[in-house]
Amino acid sequence: MVECVPNFSEGRDLAKIDAIVKAIASVTGVLVLHQTSDADHNRSVITFAGLADGVEEAAFRAASTASAIIDLREHRGVHPRVGALDVLPFVPLEGTSLDECVEMAHRVGERIWGELRVPVYFYEAAARRAERKKLEDVRRGEFEGLLTACETEEAKRPDIGGPGLHPTAGAVIAGARKFLIAFNINLRTNDVSIAKEIARKVRASSGGLPAVKALGLALESRGLVQISMNLTDHEQTGLATVFEAVSKLAQERGVKIAESELIGLAPREAWEQATAAFLKLPTFDGQRIVENRIERLRRDQNPAL
Amino acid sequence: MVECVPNFSEGRDLAKIDAIVKAIASVTGVLVLHQTSDADHNRSVITFAGLADGVEEAAFRAASTASAIIDLREHRGVHPRVGALDVLPFVPLEGTSLDECVEMAHRVGERIWGELRVPVYFYEAAARRAERKKLEDVRRGEFEGLLTACETEEAKRPDIGGPGLHPTAGAVIAGARKFLIAFNINLRTNDVSIAKEIARKVRASSGGLPAVKALGLALESRGLVQISMNLTDHEQTGLATVFEAVSKLAQERGVKIAESELIGLAPREAWEQATAAFLKLPTFDGQRIVENRIERLRRDQNPAL
Secondary structure, three states: OEEEOOEEOOOOOHHHHHHHHHHHHOOOOOEEEEEEEEOOOOEEEEEEEEOHHHHHHHHHHHHHHHHHHOOHHHOOOOOOOOEOEEEEEEEEOOOOOHHHHHHHHHHHHHHHHHHHOOOEEEEEOOOOOHHHOOHHHHHOOHHHHHHHHHHHOHHHOOOEOOOOOEOOOEOEEEEEOOOOEEEEEEEOOOOHHHHHHHHHHHOHHHOOOOOEEEEEEEEHHHOEEEEEEEEOOOOOOOHHHHHHHHHHHHHHOOOOEEEEEEEOOEOHHHHHHHHHHHOOOOOOOHHHEHHHHHHHHHHHHOOOO | OEEEOOEEOOOOOHHHHHHHHHHHHOOOOOEEEEEEEEOOOOEEEEEEEEOHHHHHHHHHHHHHHHHHHOOHHHOOOOOOOOEOEEEEEEEEOOOOOHHHHHHHHHHHHHHHHHHHOOOEEEEEOOOOOHHHOOHHHHHOOHHHHHHHHHHHOHHHOOOEOOOOOEOOOEOEEEEEOOOOEEEEEEEOOOOHHHHHHHHHHHOHHHOOOOOEEEEEEEEHHHOEEEEEEEEOOOOOOOHHHHHHHHHHHHHHOOOOEEEEEEEOOEOHHHHHHHHHHHOOOOOOOHHHEHHHHHHHHHHHHOOOO
16 A cells, blocks of 8 residues: 655645546545545645555646646745645555655656656655755645756756756656655643753754754643654654654643644554554564454465455 | 463363364464464463354353363363363454454353253353352362362353263363453562562552562572463553553662563553553553554445445
């Protein structure tokens, strides 16, 4: 199974978003797990999953529909973007590797350029240039800036197609990455400097926990502050590690945890390992969960399931 | 799906245990999840699961094979027992109720007496007499004691069949209960009185946490002590609640938790809710786990799966 989490530059016109969802769901065996639209960002995120072939086909149909109905020349929103289908990450679930997702991104990218004439950049694990690993680096300049920069700067041109962007659909930034867990911890204080300080201590970029991004924010209407985090590789740093680190730092500052928030979905493996870590089980194998064991045995007996 | 966890009075002769496992696995769709044998107890526990019909059939075949090959007159072991197939609990998994498991226990019980002439007692949720709810009350006197007691005491006679026990296979104690989680916490001290005191504070029978059984033990070879627990209803008291209660009581006594142990299997729901509780998520729905969501959507689209 593979998950795909495309971001589209349309968050206001529900008919257009619905047309994209329908294009994705039209592939047999592909399941739309989640969708969310934001009017200020003018952007939608659709999460779908299935076997690799179906997910690839659905990603192409999404690109095709989005580039036909979204015109970036008219698009205004607070979130940076470079394409109608802006970001197209493939994420391995149980039974699939990150390498397979890299290959999927490359194959779909070739097809998007070949059939739709929308050029493609590759990022994260699918990056073909070291300086394109980070999404924010690829997207710098956005649609308007890259439209002109591509004419003169070789370094700005897409990995496939071009040399310029598509006049209305821009470019697709396709990639492969591990499952990202968006997880926030709210603290019972209105002093945002405490949240900012704890965020700085836990995030990887300032020497904290590996594969953790963190930001300290005020939740003004609720009188709380928040450590808003992305766990980009839960095998490196899991939910329990992050929670216990933030708990300790909050306790040292005399602040209590009010509650946590999980944004979107989490992978089973991350959830199971978190319980094991909290319970201080020295090792834990998912086969100790009765339903997992039943599923494994059923699959062993009947691989068609 | 239903789980069944029969206990057999044979833990030494591997050929006999294997014959029983084969009888269970001979039913199409029934999955043997786990098995364990203990020579001192001279007893084996086999865990299997499947749809209700298959599990009922497999339970009957297990009773049939066990009563043909185990002779209680020759059985010696430290664990109390009254039958060749001694205890036969049915446990609801996702999608099944405890009431359905009670009906299964009663139906299989009727068939065991009808076809095998082995009488049956009912315990826990399947009990037909208030004084037979607890397994230890039903089993008091064991095979030898009940063999004679049944002749004279109406109160000792089986719920189905009899009035006496089967001369070599004794009686089956069939029942229905919720999933039992066997979970131990080891403390870094060699003072067993601390483990005993904490066990007394957390167990339901002395006013502690509902649906928790607990015992304090010394793990002499490791220089640790253990709170050995059974969680008999994780919806009433879950893993996180128990762990946090024991942690607090240990901390108050200046003792650290060394590690925990999960014995056998745990249900997915209990594991998922434990993470949510540890993370202080105010509510948690299993559909936030990506694999659960995929399974639900696949089943909705194709109920045959």
